[in-house]
Amino acid sequence: MNPTTLRALLDNWEQRGLLARVKKEVDPKYELGAVIRHFNGAKPLLFEKLKGYNTPMVAGLGGDRGLMADSMGIMEAELIPKLIEAIVNPIPTRKLGTGPVHENVVMGEFDLEDLFPIPTYHAEDSGQYYVAGVMVVKDITGKKRYTSIRRMQFLEANRTNILITSPELFSQYEYFEERNEPMEIAVMFGVVPAVILSSQVSTHLYHTDKLDIAGALLGQSLDVVQCKTVDLEVLAEAEIVFEGKMLPHIRETEGPFGELAGYYGTISQQPIVEITAVTYRNNAINQTIFPSSYEERLPMALVREATLLGTVRQVVPKVKAVHITMGGVARYHAVIQIEKQSDGDGKQAALAAFASDKDLKHVVVVDEDVNIWNSDDVEWAIATRVQADQDIFIVPGAKGSPLESSHNLRGVSAKMGIDATYPLTHAKDFKRTSVPIKIDIAQYL
Numbered sequence: 001m002n003p004t005t006l007r008a009l010l011d012n013w014e015q016r017g018l019l020a021r022v023k024k025e026v027d028p029k030y031e032l033g034a035v036i037r038h039f040n041g042a043k044p045l046l047f048e049k050l051k052g053y054n055t056p057m058v059a060g061l062g063g064d065r066g067l068m069a070d071s072m073g074i075m076e077a078e079l080i081p082k083l084i085e086a087i088v089n090p091i092p093t094r095k096l097g098t099g100p101v102h103e104n105v106v107m108g109e110f111d112l113e114d115l116f117p118i119p120t121y122h123a124e125d126s127g128q129y130y131v132a133g134v135m136v137v138k139d140i141t142g143k144k145r146y147t148s149i150r151r152m153q154f155l156e157a158n159r160t161n162i163l164i165t166s167p168e169l170f171s172q173y174e175y176f177e178e179r180n181e182p183m184e185i186a187v188m189f190g191v192v193p194a195v196i197l198s199s200q201v202s203t204h205l206y207h208t209d210k211l212d213i214a215g216a217l218l219g220q221s222l223d224v225v226q227c228k229t230v231d232l233e234v235l236a237e238a239e240i241v242f243e244g245k246m247l248p249h250i251r252e253t254e255g256p257f258g259e260l261a262g263y264y265g266t267i268s269q270q271p272i273v274e275i276t277a278v279t280y281r282n283n284a285i286n287q288t289i290f291p292s293s294y295e296e297r298l299p300m301a302l303v304r305e306a307t308l309l310g311t312v313r314q315v316v317p318k319v320k321a322v323h324i325t326m327g328g329v330a331r332y333h334a335v336i337q338i339e340k341q342s343d344g345d346g347k348q349a350a351l352a353a354f355a356s357d358k359d360l361k362h363v364v365v366v367d368e369d370v371n372i373w374n375s376d377d378v379e380w381a382i383a384t385r386v387q388a389d390q391d392i393f394i395v396p397g398a399k400g401s402p403l404e405s406s407h408n409l410r411g412v413s414a415k416m417g418i419d420a421t422y423p424l425t426h427a428k429d430f431k432r433t434s435v436p437i438k439i440d441i442a443q444y445l
């Protein structure tokens with residue numbers, strides 16, 4: 001059975017030596033983030049003591065492909081097929097009368113800062129932020145449930161800002177706003193990587209319940225309970241849940257904050273959330289994700305890889321694998337590996353990629369003998385198989401990503417496709433060297 005709860009996963013990883021405990025007291029202001037960032041969010045860390053609080057905090061659970069796969073009981077190579085399978089065949093959640101997340105319930109007047117630490121991450125951030133909560137909402141019909149992650153800037157007492165950049169969810173908030181009604185939300189902290197990963201599946205593309213997708217990733221139904229003050233369900237074994245309402249017709253200043261691409265974002269006016277209840281397990285384990293770290297980028301990249309694979313396959317059937325790179329901020333760069341059938345396949349694959357995802361800027365297409373997970377190998381293919389005048393094409397003035405600074409200067413984005421596959425007619429000139437025996441290196445060192 002795969003661990004479906006944070007506690008079970010941490011126990012499992014600790015027994016196998018995969019979890020590091022930080023015993024030293026750590027200040028949630030900058031120090032916590034500095035330690036997580038040192039490992040680029042790709043090492044599971046359990047901070048036992050945060051200055052001023054008694055609750056532990058975890059980070060770095062889902063920033064590494066191997067560990068992400070391990071958390072779901074699969075091999076790294078199975079990540080994308082498993083994700084596609086889970087989107088197609090979700091497993092519905094099971095509703096319980098009550099669950100551990102309701103062991104403690106705080107309602108009425110309270111100050112969020114008294115309950116759990118609210119870290120500050122970057123030098124020029126405007127304040128303290130919640131960055132890793134998985135938010136549950138229902139659509140306007142009240143029938144469909146979606147999860148996503150949206151940062152929340154702490155304002156005072158039980159109020160925060162919230163930043164929603166997805167047009168679909170924001171227009172849902174505006175729908176309620178036009179009716180002068182609040183939009184109900186619940187935010188879960190302390191969940192396994194599958195729940196984070198499934199939250200990144202595009203609502204717009206799939207309209208599938210993402211907690212059910214998480215269930216399919218883990219191979220079993222996840223238990224949910226009804227919230228105390230909003231008409232939503234949350235995971236029964238989440239560590240901490242904030243219930244609340246996005247208020248209509250009120251905006252307050254949000255940002256600057258260190259964004260996904262590694263720059264500070266702009267200051268803007270964003271909606272307010274009034275937290276109506278905080279519920280949590282006994283000895284709750286809090287959770288964060290360092291902004292822009294691999295732990296934030298990887299779930300986004302995996303979801304984009306699943307979509308990209310499907311689109312490119314429509315025009316180049318023998319596409320082997322796709323890699324949305326971490327260096328390319330999990331959305332601007334893709335490497336596509338194909339088994340070329342005809343000489344146009346390389347450029348066709350790049351064109352399909354651009355058509356499938358407006359955020360992509362630079363796409364490299366390589367042959368089967370290139371390791372797309374190794375940037376040196378991809379560079380080698382570019383160095384030895386590309387002639388810039390023939391193998392690179394540029395499409396100027398296309399749509400781009402509003403999160404990308406060079407796009408925002410101009411309002412449009414250029415797309416560059418690099419066909420780093422060799423011409424089929426010259427296959428024998430591009431045969432890689434090899435050594436004709438296999439060795440077991442352990443026998444030599």
Ligand SMILES: Cc1cc2nc3c(=O)[nH]c(=O)nc-3n(C[C@H](O)[C@H](O)[C@H](O)COP(=O)(O)O)c2cc1C
Nearest residue numbers: 148149150151163164165166199200202203204296
């Ligand atoms: C760690 C993390 C933090 C994120 N923070 C935000 C955020 O502050 N605002 C936002 O709009 N999207 C944020 N995202 C991206 C959304 O969660 C993502 O677009 C969404 O889940 C996809 O679902 P959607 O199609 O419903 O938007 C974040 C993603 C991750 C992994």
